Amino acid sequence: MSITDPYDALLVVSFGGPEGQDDVIPFLENVTRGKGIPRERLEEVGEHYRLFGGRSPINDQNRALIANLEHELAERKVSLPVYWGNRNWDPYLADELARMRDDGVKRVAAFVTSAYDSYSGCRQYREDLWRAVEKVGPGAPHIDRLRHSFDHPGFITANADGVVGALGDLPPDVAAGARIVYVTHSIPVTMAETSGLTGGAYVAQHLAVAEAVSAQVASRTGVTREHDLVYCSRSGPPSMPWLEPDVNDHLSLLAEQGIEAVVLAPIGFLSDHMEVAYDLDTEALATAKELGIAAARAATAGTHPDFVDTVIDLLLERAAVERGESVVRASIGAPGPAPDVAPVGCCPNLREDLPALCGVDSPPYP
Numbered sequence: 001m002s003i004t005d006p007y008d009a010l011l012v013v014s015f016g017g018p019e020g021q022d023d024v025i026p027f028l029e030n031v032t033r034g035k036g037i038p039r040e041r042l043e044e045v046g047e048h049y050r051l052f053g054g055r056s057p058i059n060d061q062n063r064a065l066i067a068n069l070e071h072e073l074a075e076r077k078v079s080l081p082v083y084w085g086n087r088n089w090d091p092y093l094a095d096e097l098a099r100m101r102d103d104g105v106k107r108v109a110a111f112v113t114s115a116y117d118s119y120s121g122c123r124q125y126r127e128d129l130w131r132a133v134e135k136v137g138p139g140a141p142h143i144d145r146l147r148h149s150f151d152h153p154g155f156i157t158a159n160a161d162g163v164v165g166a167l168g169d170l171p172p173d174v175a176a177g178a179r180i181v182y183v184t185h186s187i188p189v190t191m192a193e194t195s196g197l198t199g200g201a202y203v204a205q206h207l208a209v210a211e212a213v214s215a216q217v218a219s220r221t222g223v224t225r226e227h228d229l230v231y232c233s234r235s236g237p238p239s240m241p242w243l244e245p246d247v248n249d250h251l252s253l254l255a256e257q258g259i260e261a262v263v264l265a266p267i268g269f270l271s272d273h274m275e276v277a278y279d280l281d282t283e284a285l286a287t288a289k290e291l292g293i294a295a296a297r298a299a300t301a302g303t304h305p306d307f308v309d310t311v312i313d314l315l316l317e318r319a320a321v322e323r324g325e326s327v328v329r330a331s332i333g334a335p336g337p338a339p340d341v342a343p344v345g346c347c348p349n350l351r352e353d354l355p356a357l358c359g360v361d362s363p364p365y366p
Contacts, residue, residue, distance in 0.1 A: 002078065002079070002080075003078065003316055003319065003320075004078055004080050004109075004315060004316065004319050005319060005323060006107050006319065006322050006323065007080070007107055007108060007109045007144075007315070007319055007322075008080070008081075008104075008105055008106060008107060008108070009080065009081050009082070009083055009100060009103075009105040009107075009108040009109075009141070010069065010080055010081070010082045010083070010108065010109050010110075010111065010315055011082075011083045011084070011085060011096070011100070011108045011109070011110045011111070011143070012062060012065065012066055012069075012082065012083070012084045012085075012110075012111050012113065013085055013086075013087075013093065013110050013111065013112045013113065013125060013128075013129070013145075014058065014062050014084070014085075014087070014112075014113040015058060015086060015087055015088060015113065015114075015273070016030075016058070016059070016086030016087055016088035016089030016090070016092075017055075017056025017057075017058040017059050017088075017089055017273070017274065018049055018054050018056055018089065019054075019055055019056075019059060019089075019090075020053070020054045020055060021050060021053065021054035022054070023054060023089070024046045024049045024050060025042060025043070025046055027088060027089050028042045028045060028046060029042065030088040030089065031088050037235075041235070045235070048274055048278040048282075049274060051278065051282070052274070052277060052278075056273070056274050056277075057271070057272040057273070057274070057276075057277055058271055058272065058273050058274070059089075061271035061272055061300075061302055061303065062084060062113070062271065063084075064302070064303045065271070065302070065303050065308070065311075066082050066084055068303050068308045069082050069308055069311060069312065072308050072309065072312055073312065076312070081103070081105075083096050083099070083100055083105075083108070084096065085097065085132070087124075087125065087128045092132075093128055093129065093131075093132035094131070094132040094135040094136055096132075097132050097133060097135075097136045097140050097141060098136050098140075100141050101136060101139045101140055101141060105141045106141055106142065107141060107142045107143075107144070108141045108142070108143050108144070109143075109144055109145075109146055109315050109318055109319070110129065110143050110144065110145045110146065110358070111146050111149075111311050111314065111315070112125050112145060112146070112148075113270045113271065114148070114270070115148055115149045115150040115155065115205075115268075115270055116148060116150050116184075116195075116201070116202055116205045116206060116268070117148060117195045117196040117201035117202055117205060117338060117346070117347055118187055118191055118192065118201075118202040118347055119187075119191050119194070119195070119347045119348065119349060119350070120185075120187060120191065121202075121347075122148070122195075122342065122346065122347040123342070123347040123348065123349055123356055124349070125145075126145065126342060126356035126357050126358050126359060126362075127349070127354045127355070127356045127357075129143055129145070129356070129357040129358065130354075130355045130356050130357040130362070130363075133357060133365060133366065134366050137366055138366070140365065140366070142365065143357055143358060144318060144322065144340070144358065145340075145342075145357070145358035146311075146314040146315060146317075146318050146340075147314060147317075147318070147337055147338045147339065147340050148205075148337075148338040149270075149307075149310055149311070149314060150205050150206075150208075150209055150338075151205075151208075151329075151330075151331050151332055151335075151336065151337045151338065152310045152313065152314065152330050152331070152332075153330055153331075153332055154306040154307055154309050154310035154313065154330070155209070155301055155306075155307060155310050156209065156212045156213055156216060156332055157216065157304075157306040158301040158302075158304035158306045158307040158310070159209070159213045159265065159267050159298070159300075159301055160213045160216035160217050160220070161299070161304060161306075162265060162298035162299035162300065162301075162304075163180060163213060163217050163263055163265050163298045164217055164220055164221060165298065165299060166263040166264075166265070166296040166297060166298040166299070167217075167221065167263055167296070169296040170261050170263070170294050170295075170296050171261070171294050174260045174261035174294050175261060176223055177225075177259075177260060177261060178225060178260075178261035178262055178263055178294075179225060179226050179227065179228070179254060179259050179261070179262050179263075180210075180213075180214060180217070180225050180226075180227040180228075180262070180263050180265055181227070181228050181230055181247065181250065181251075181254075181262045181263065181264050181265065182206070182209075182210040182213070182227060182228065182229045182230070182265045182267050182268075183230055183231070183232055183247050183264055183265065183266045183267070183268060183280060183284075184206050184229070184231060184232075184266070184267060184268020184269070185231065185232065185233050185268050185269070185275060186231035186232060186233060186234040186242045186243045186244070186246070187202065187242065187243055188236055188240055188241065188242055188243075189241040189242060189243060190241075190350060191350070192243055194347070194348055194350065195347055196338075196346060196347065197343050197345060197346050201335070201347075203229075203243070204335050205335060206229055206267065206268060207229060208332065208333075208334060208335055209267050209332075210227055210229050210267065212332045212333075213265065213267065214227045228250060230245050230246065230247045230250045231243045231244060231245065231246060231247065232246065232247045232275055232279040232280065232284070233275040233279050234246065247264070247279070247280070247284050247287075248283060248284060248287045251284065251287050251288055251291055251293060252287070252291060254291075254293065255291035255292065255293055259293060260292075260293060260294060261293060261294040261295070262288065262293055262294075262295050262296075263295070263296055263297075263298055264280050264284055264285070264295060264296070264297045264298065265297075265298040266280060266297070266298065266300055270300060270301050270302065270307075271300050271301070271302045272300055272302065276297075276300060280297050281297055284297075285297065313330060317329060317330075318340060321340060341358060341359060341360055342356070342358055342359035342360065343359070343360050344359070344360050344361045346359070
């Protein structure tokens with residue numbers, strides 16, 4: 001018996017991104033379909049992608065993650081194919097599930113490249129998985145989603161390495177006093193308030209990660225630094241409250257307080273999404289320069305060896321659970337690991353009630 005039984009494949013489930021200039025607007029239309037986003041807003045966001053040749057960095061990072069997962073599985077002498085399906089761009093989830101079906105895959109563990117609870121990072125992926133299974137129809141592989149990765153110590157170590165590396169990029173005369181500014185994607189306040197089972201999980205989980213990363217950085221550098229949690233990439237109308245403060249507004253506040261150096265640590269992103277490449281590497285670093293603040297951006301968990309191990313650990317953990325074995329879950333502590341199977345009411349869709357896979361109340365397979 002293999003240590004990955006009952007699974008005969010691992011599926012990396014991600015957001016997707018354009019691969020060239022002609023893909024940009026069709027991709028953004030996929031992302032925003034049904035949300036009433038005006039065309040001019042799509043064109044505005046599209047310009048961010050066009051600055052990078054119309055190519056999102058997320059795809060290449062997913063390819064690298066998969067290559068590293070395959071390598072590590074082989075090093076552990078585990079024979080398990082790794083597939084990749086996106087919500088919003090090729091390779092699409094339904095196409096990949098059909099390929100898996102044709103390859104004879106019966107049961108798959110799905111790793112979602114979103115580390116935290118929220119509708120957009122949790123249930124929306126589950127809804128997309130349901131639609132993909134429904135589209136494939138009879139013979140579609142049975143999918144179990146692995147728990148969120150925010151709580152795993154490997155995720156913390158990968159992010160702490162990124163912060164320590166960024167501290168080394170700062171001028172030595174200000175690095176010791178640098179403040180750590182943790183950044184994640186802003187979401188509507190109503191989505192944040194209903195995240196998780198009892199609400200407020202999105203912010204609580206990020207705060208826990210920020211504390212854990214900061215503690216590890218302090219232990220390794222011998223310096224305890226103040227830190228903040230801020231947000232980027234707000235896209236809703238001004239009338240809708242989103243999580244604040246915005247990273248650029250916060251940098252202005254820090255400048256007023258006399259802060260001379262910051263590390264921007266994108267703990268809300270597993271890889272270099274466009275939100276990292278543009279909102280942080282382009283806008284926020286430019287803001288810091290204008291304000292006279294020395295700034296460096298920490299690396300995302302991406303393909304860090306400890307993060308690769310995290311994904312495999314979550315796979316082996318869930319496989320053991322499904323075999324009925326007793327499992328000790330690797331965890332940073334409070335607020336504790338997310339559940340394997342989404343409970344009823346977790347991260348609800350506040351617009352419409354749609355079927356979703358991998359939940360206690362999920363409908364049976366088509």
